[in-house]
Amino acid sequence: MNNPQLDTDGQLRHLLSIEGLPKKILNQILDTAESFVGVAEREVKKVPLLRGKTVCNLFFENSTRTRTTFEIAAKRLSADVISLNVSTSSQSKGETILDTVDNLIAMHADMFVVRHAQSGAAHLIAKHVPPHIHVINAGDGRHSHPTQGLLDVFTIRKYKPELHNLRVAIVGDVLHSRVARSEIHALTTLGVPEVRVIAPKTLLPTQVEKLGVHVFHDMNEGLKDVDVIMMLRLQSERMNGAMLPSSEEYFKTYGLTQERLALAKSDAIVMHPGPMNRGVEIDSTVADGKQSVILPQVTYGIAIRMAVMAILGGGAGATL
Amino acid sequence: MTDANNTLDNSQLPDAEQLLHILATKLKSLLKPNTALVGIHSGGVWIMQRLLVLLEDVIQLHQIEHGTLDVSFYRDDYAQRGLKAENRPSQIPFDVENKHIILIDDVFYTGRTTRAAMNELFDYGRPASITLIALINRGGRELPIAPQIVAADLPLNTSQRLQLTQSADGSLALDLTPQHNSARP
Numbered sequence: 001m002n003n004p005q006l007d008t009d010g011q012l013r014h015l016l017s018i019e020g021l022p023k024k025i026l027n028q029i030l031d032t033a034e035s036f037v038g039v040a041e042r043e044v045k046k047v048p049l050l051r052g053k054t055v056c057n058l059f060f061e062n063s064t065r066t067r068t069t070f071e072i073a074a075k076r077l078s079a080d081v082i083s084l085n086v087s088t089s090s091q092s093k094g095e096t097i098l099d100t101v102d103n104l105i106a107m108h109a110d111m112f113v114v115r116h117a118q119s120g121a122a123h124l125i126a127k128h129v130p131p132h133i134h135v136i137n138a139g140d141g142r143h144s145h146p147t148q149g150l151l152d153v154f155t156i157r158k159y160k161p162e163l164h165n166l167r168v169a170i171v172g173d174v175l176h177s178r179v180a181r182s183e184i185h186a187l188t189t190l191g192v193p194e195v196r197v198i199a200p201k202t203l204l205p206t207q208v209e210k211l212g213v214h215v216f217h218d219m220n221e222g223l224k225d226v227d228v229i230m231m232l233r234l235q236s237e238r239m240n241g242a243m244l245p246s247s248e249e250y251f252k253t254y255g256l257t258q259e260r261l262a263l264a265k266s267d268a269i270v271m272h273p274g275p276m277n278r279g280v281e282i283d284s285t286v287a288d289g290k291q292s293v294i295l296p297q298v299t300y301g302i303a304i305r306m307a308v309m310a311i312l313g314g315g316a317g318a319t320l
Numbered sequence: 321m322t323d324a325n326n327t328l329d330n331s332q333l334p335d336a337e338q339l340l341h342i343l344a345t346k347l348k349s350l351l352k353p354n355t356a357l358v359g360i361h362s363g364g365v366w367i368m369q370r371l372l373v374l375l376e377d378v379i380q381l382h383q384i385e386h387g388t389l390d391v392s393f394y395r396d397d398y399a400q401r402g403l404k405a406e407n408r409p410s411q412i413p414f415d416v417e418n419k420h421i422i423l424i425d426d427v428f429y430t431g432r433t434t435r436a437a438m439n440e441l442f443d444y445g446r447p448a449s450i451t452l453i454a455l456i457n458r459g460g461r462e463l464p465i466a467p468q469i470v471a472a473d474l475p476l477n478t479s480q481r482l483q484l485t486q487s488a489d490g491s492l493a494l495d496l497t498p499q500h501n502s503a504r505p
Binding site for chain 2: 011028031032034035037038039042043044046047048050127308314315
């Protein structure tokens with residue numbers, strides 16, 4: 001089968017989704033990221049790998065954190081970075097996505113980081129660009145957010161290296177979450193034996209079990225003895241109509257409080273991809289508590305994005 | 321390029337363990353206060369680990385620190401070959417600023433690895449000096465860089481690749497294989 005993410009030698013060419021990536025590639029990204037963690041702690045927080053290359057952040061949808069971490073990652077690899085907030089630029093004048101891309105290629109862009117509200121936008125661009133140009137999906141619709149999935153697994157591996165012995169719970173708005181999908185694919189590919197999703201029926205995609213997860217509607221039951229709790233943001237802006245009674249009601253049934261956290265293993269870690277809604281899906285005392293690894297997730301996100309760009313940017317494919 | 325037309329086989333190679341002891345003897349006089357050892361992955365790190373034991377007394381006396389470098393992010397063939405699948409984090413757990421650094425490699429060849437290692441070191445700080453030591457100088461340098469101390473000179477043909485190997489008990493050996501791609505840093 002033709003996988004647009006891999007070249008004929010099975011090397012990574014674009015990063016579009018975790019689905020379809022072999023374990024070997026996921027481990028290569030995670031191991032490389034390990035080497036980049038230390039770069040941020042040095043006197044000079046830069047390596048010369050992407051010197052002379054131009055990375056283009058194409059954000060058709062806002063995301064300050066993701067855009068900033070991609071930008072920092074590219075700069076720490078010595079690339080030149082352009083960040084375009086396309087929603088406020090040419091697209092509003094009627095230019096198509098591919099025309100925007102072609103114009104940037106004419107300006108000698110080497111790599112695109114793409115965020116779009118439509119699923120498949122990064123795939124579309126990847127199919128369109130010539131072979132020496134690489135595309136990274138930074139979130140497309142409800143579909144995929146591979147670097148977030150990777151940084152979450154990387155964070156888990158940092159705190160709980162024995163992935164083969166873990167019980168992981170993903171809690172909340174799975175229906176609207178591309179992050180949850182990427183996490184589930186990454187965790188199962190890397191051999192985590194038990195992934196649970198905890199959510200009301202209205203916030204779960206139909207046939208979610210097919211992804212290989214155990215479904216819980218009762219949070220107290222679902223959190224029992226888990227090693228990792230991954231909270232998701234309640235994406236109220238993507239909800240039309242009455243999927244939920246109110247955010248107060250949601251917090252009562254699915255909010256992570258100290259009492260609920262105590263149901264998990266005593267050394268369980270708490271994660272959140274951000275931005276957090278304090279008091280909606282997570283209590284402040286938990287978010288700021290000692291089991292929380294929410295800020296390390298942000299730090300590791302830079303190392304993961306550096307690893308992905310460094311792997312894509314090298315080799316014959318990168319030479320013009 | 322190299323003037324060596326030497327094609328050897330494995331039986332003609334010197335014993336790596338003997339070379340290690342020669343290197344340790346030569347290195348001893350360089351170890352002073354404010355010196356630090358830095359091994360280059362993989363062979364240079366193996367050699368350093370052995371030297372730390374062989375020269376334990378003087379290393380403790382002068383409180384000599386040590387670290388490791390993986391130069392993958394600084395190699396000059398990244399654009400052609402990409403990033404190696406296996407790379408390890410560099411670990412320099414001391415302040416490089418004003419230190420006398422002893423850089424340790426296994427086989428000195430083109431000098432490109434040394435250049436990459438020096439560039440990386442300077443991103444940690446400005447050392448007072450850098451001295452390069454290697455187990456073997458096989459000839460063929462392509463840059464104005466040479467090791468100050470080697471245990472042996474062994475000019476080799478470019479068609480041969482010389483590698484250091486480490487067995488489970490930590491002992492070192494040399495291994496010759498045919499070289500598929502001509503230049504290797």
